[in-house]
Amino acid sequence: xxxxAVHLAVLAALLAxxxxxxxxxxxxxxxxxxxxxxxxxYNLAFGYTGLLSLGHAMFFAAGMYAAALPAWHWxxxxxxxxxxxxxxxALMALATGALALRTAGVSFMIVTLMFAQAFALAIxxxxxxxxxxxxxxxxxxxxxxxxxxxxxxxxxxxAAWSLFALGLLLSLALVxxxxxxxxxxxxxxxxxxxxxxxxxxxxxxxVLVISGAWSGAAGAAYAxxxxxxxxxxxxxxxxxxxxxxxxxxxxxxxxxxVLGAGLMFxxxxxxxxxxxxxxxxxxxxLVVLVLFAPKGILGWVRARLWRELP
Amino acid sequence: MTTTSLFTPSRRRVLQGMGAxxxxxxxxxHVWGQAAPLKIGFQLHRTxxxxxxxxWYERTTTAAAAAINAAGGIAGRQVEILYEDxxxxxxxxxxxxxxxxxxxxxxxxxxTLFSHVVMGAAPRAGELKIPYLVCSEGYHVASGALNRxxxxxxxxxxxxxxxTMAPWVASTLGxxxxxxxxDYAFGHDHRDFFTTAIAAQGGEVIAQIAIPPTETxxxxxxxxxxxxxxxxxxxxxxxxxxxxxxxxxEFYGTGAKPALFGFIDSLEAVDTAxxxxxxxxxxxxxxxxxxxxxADAGEAETAYRAAVGVDDxxxxxxxxxxxxxxxxxxxxxxxxxxxxxxxxxSGYAGPADRQKLVExxxxxxxxxxxxxxxxxxxxxxxxxxxxxxxxxxxxxxxGKLVRVHQTTIEEGLYDxxxxxxxMSF
Numbered sequence: 210x211x212x213x214a215v216h217l218a219v220l221a222a223l224l225a226x227x228x229x230x231x232x233x234x235x236x237x238x239x240x241x242x243x244x245x246x247x248x249x250x251y252n253l254a255f256g257y258t259g260l261l262s263l264g265h266a267m268f269f270a271a272g273m274y275a276a277a278l279p280a281w282h283w284x285x286x287x288x289x290x291x292x293x294x295x296x297x298x299a300l301m302a303l304a305t306g307a308l309a310l311r312t313a314g315v316s317f318m319i320v321t322l323m324f325a326q327a328f329a330l331a332i333x334x335x336x337x338x339x340x341x342x343x344x345x346x347x348x349x350x351x352x353x354x355x356x357x358x359x360x361x362x363x364x365x366x367x368a369a370w371s372l373f374a375l376g377l378l379l380s381l382a383l384v385x386x387x388x389x390x391x392x393x394x395x396x397x398x399x400x401x402x403x404x405x406x407x408x409x410x411x412x413x414x415x416v417l418v419i420s421g422a423w424s425g426a427a428g429a430a431y432a433x434x435x436x437x438x439x440x441x442x443x444x445x446x447x448x449x450x451x452x453x454x455x456x457x458x459x460x461x462x463x464x465x466x467v468l469g470a471g472l473m474f475x476x477x478x479x480x481x482x483x484x485x486x487x488x489x490x491x492x493x494x495l496v497v498l499v500l501f502a503p504k505g506i507l508g509w510v511r512a513r514l515w516r517e518l519p
Numbered sequence: 520m521t522t523t524s525l526f527t528p529s530r531r532r533v534l535q536g537m538g539a540x541x542x543x544x545x546x547x548x549h550v551w552g553q554a555a556p557l558k559i560g561f562q563l564h565r566t567x568x569x570x571x572x573x574x575w576y577e578r579t580t581t582a583a584a585a586a587i588n589a590a591g592g593i594a595g596r597q598v599e600i601l602y603e604d605x606x607x608x609x610x611x612x613x614x615x616x617x618x619x620x621x622x623x624x625x626x627x628x629x630x631t632l633f634s635h636v637v638m639g640a641a642p643r644a645g646e647l648k649i650p651y652l653v654c655s656e657g658y659h660v661a662s663g664a665l666n667r668x669x670x671x672x673x674x675x676x677x678x679x680x681x682x683t684m685a686p687w688v689a690s691t692l693g694x695x696x697x698x699x700x701x702d703y704a705f706g707h708d709h710r711d712f713f714t715t716a717i718a719a720q721g722g723e724v725i726a727q728i729a730i731p732p733t734e735t736x737x738x739x740x741x742x743x744x745x746x747x748x749x750x751x752x753x754x755x756x757x758x759x760x761x762x763x764x765x766x767x768x769e770f771y772g773t774g775a776k777p778a779l780f781g782f783i784d785s786l787e788a789v790d791t792a793x794x795x796x797x798x799x800x801x802x803x804x805x806x807x808x809x810x811x812x813x814a815d816a817g818e819a820e821t822a823y824r825a826a827v828g829v830d831d832x833x834x835x836x837x838x839x840x841x842x843x844x845x846x847x848x849x850x851x852x853x854x855x856x857x858x859x860x861x862x863x864x865s866g867y868a869g870p871a872d873r874q875k876l877v878e879x880x881x882x883x884x885x886x887x888x889x890x891x892x893x894x895x896x897x898x899x900x901x902x903x904x905x906x907x908x909x910x911x912x913x914x915x916x917x918g919k920l921v922r923v924h925q926t927t928i929e930e931g932l933y934d935x936x937x938x939x940x941x942m943s944f
Contacts, residue, residue, distance in 0.1 A: 231621075232621070233617060233618075233621035233622055236617055237614075237617070240614070330731070330732070330733065333702065333703045333732060334702065334731075336702075336703060336704055336707055337707075340638075340704070341703050341704040341707070342634075342635055342703045342704050342705075343634045343635050343638055343657070343659070343704040344609065344635055344638045344639065345638065345664070346638060346641065346642055346664055346665065347642070360642075360646045361646075435613060435642065435643065436642030436643070436646075437609060437613070437638060437639045437641075437642055439609050439635050439638060439639060440635070440703075441608060441609055441610070441635055441639075442610070446608075477611075478614075478618070481603065481604060485565060485602075485604060487604065488566060488606070
């Protein structure tokens with residue numbers, strides 16, 4: 210009960226912040242929540258199940274293009290585009306996971322990276338359809354949800370918050386379910402889980418598909434909320450970003466993704482305001498954090514203050 | 520304990536106040552009446568793939584702002600440029616636009632070069648209703664893909680640049696052209712626009728060789744060049760360009776070879792006399808603005824180079840190895856002067872006048888050559904939100920580019936359906 214209360218309180222606080230803060234921060238928060246949804250999906254695979262993927266940019270971009278291409282070419286409205294994006298991420302995870310999960314550990318990381326690179330190059334190759342590296346602007350007519358324009362600050366924030374809230378509560382329910390314990394068992398000792406009658410391949414594929422759906426929904430939401438889709442979102446940095454968010458906030462904690470995404474965003478904002486070498490400053494902070502809090506901020510909280518933190 | 524207030528000041532407080540009053544009175548008269556500065560946000564590629572361009576875009580803009588401020592500013596207001604690094608990334612680019620328009624309090628934003636960053640940030644500029652003047656040369660503005668708040672007044676777009684090259688190439692170098700280009704949007708623009716333009720001149724692209732962006736060696740592509748090729752049109756960019764030229768030289772050796780024609784984008788910020796580039800001797804390049812100072816350069820060109828700190832070879836006056844992105848960076852200088860012209864014409868006083876400012880920009884037509892436009896005269900098309908200027912063709916002689924031809928503005932004009940003035944704000 211306490212865990213649910215804490216999560217609902219966090220959601221309420223985020224909602225209040227988004228509605229009360231000035232427009233600039235409302236938009237920042239919308240972006241953070243979309244990226245946190247992406248990181249939450251990554252966290253299910255990496256943080257809870259131990260699947261170290263370097264290919265999640267592929268799921269994010271698959272969702273982005275599954276939503277943005279029908280909007281661009283055929284004028285789809287936001288709601289079906291968002292569903293198509295979620296399905297796009299899940300299907301991409303199913304297809305690549307079925308092959309990549311035949312490997313494990315470092316091999317899995319490399320295979321997912323290779324799939325992601327191939328997907329990124331395919332986006333460039335089919336430039337006529339995808340807009341290639343330059344990308345394209347989403348038509349404003351497709352950026353309406355239930356009759357409201359997603360280009361305005363408050364509706365954009367509310368859409369992002371709703372997506373994040375849904376993802377967070379589903380994540381919490383998932384990790385506290387029996388299957389959630391299977392995920393942790395696979396992370397901690399796959400052989401022992403197998404001896405308990407769990408099919409590791411099927412369970413991991415299921416996690417990867419859920420993770421892909423989360424990532425795809427985030428990619429679709431990013432395109433529809435901010436009006437742009439482009440090949441750069443399929444690049445390697447968008448596989449590394451959710452990993453950084455999760456490591457910073459706390460891998461294997463449901464709230465770690467949003468904490469990490471928020472801290473990284475405002476760290477970048479702050480660092481770029483004080484120095485032109487902002488990338489160096491951001492990198493330095495991350496190195497310090499990894500050295501002194503290797504389990505992330507909420508990992509540290511779980512170890513020291515609240516053992517039951519989900 | 521002693522306390523003082525405005526009504527019972529201490530002797531020290533009175534003396535401090537008198538001193539401050541005398542110091543203020545001694546300030547020059549113009550400081551007294553000075554309005555708040557005009558704040559222009561600059562979306563800068565300080566890091567990422569566009570960093571070489573960003574370095575020179577910053578220097579050029581700083582020099583232009585200093586020149587404008589020394590001459591009294593814009594509408595009596597000093598210009599303040601706020602640079603913000605976008606890491607040449609569209610996501611960060613959109614965030615930078617929000618930051619410059621929001622907490623930084625900029626009146627307008629300028630300077631973006633890379634097309635994907637423009638595309639990623641333009642929707643946010645439109646939503647925030649802030650003028651967004653890009654220095655990108657992409658066709659994205661004139662194509663009508665963006666919104667009413669995005670303009671490109673300082674550099675000709677790539678469609679016009681490419682189209683103006685075709686008449687000279689067909690009449691001087693040959694009519695059977697093989698194109699080698701990177702297999703992504705930049706290369707596809709060249710492929711599509713040049714193929715059409717050369718056909719209009721009675722020429723023909725007889726082979727199109729697309730090079731995947733991950734390629735690091737090019738030898739295996741060269742046998743695809745047809746033997747009857749008269750002109751090899753190449754637009755490879757990035758670090759691999761040196762390998763490309765070297766391997767092309769090894770492929771042809773000392774035997775007969777087609778005439779080479781390329782875009783200087785391949786060699787921006789690269790010394791054309793670098794070892795490995797010898798094979799380019801005698802070949803021709805498009806240049807937006809001639810890197811090597813032409814013999815007939817006027818006062819405006821000389822003053823521009825001096826202000827930015829570029830020598831006659833196009834390198835930094837303080838470091839001959841620091842080669843500029845000369846063919847493109849003039850766009851920052853000319854965009855800032857375009858802003859000056861529009862702000863003064865519109866009577867812009869603050870963010871509430873932004874719509875009026877864009878309408879004043881759309882009303883601009885002729886942009887004559889001079890100190891404001893050292894690259895040459897331009898014509899602004901308010902419907903397309905795009906400027907059109909003269910282009911240069913230079914020949915590599917002794918490792919140095921020498922201008923051999925200059926196109927007219929009219930050669931670059933084209934028709935399309937774009938009319939931003941019919942679009943709502």
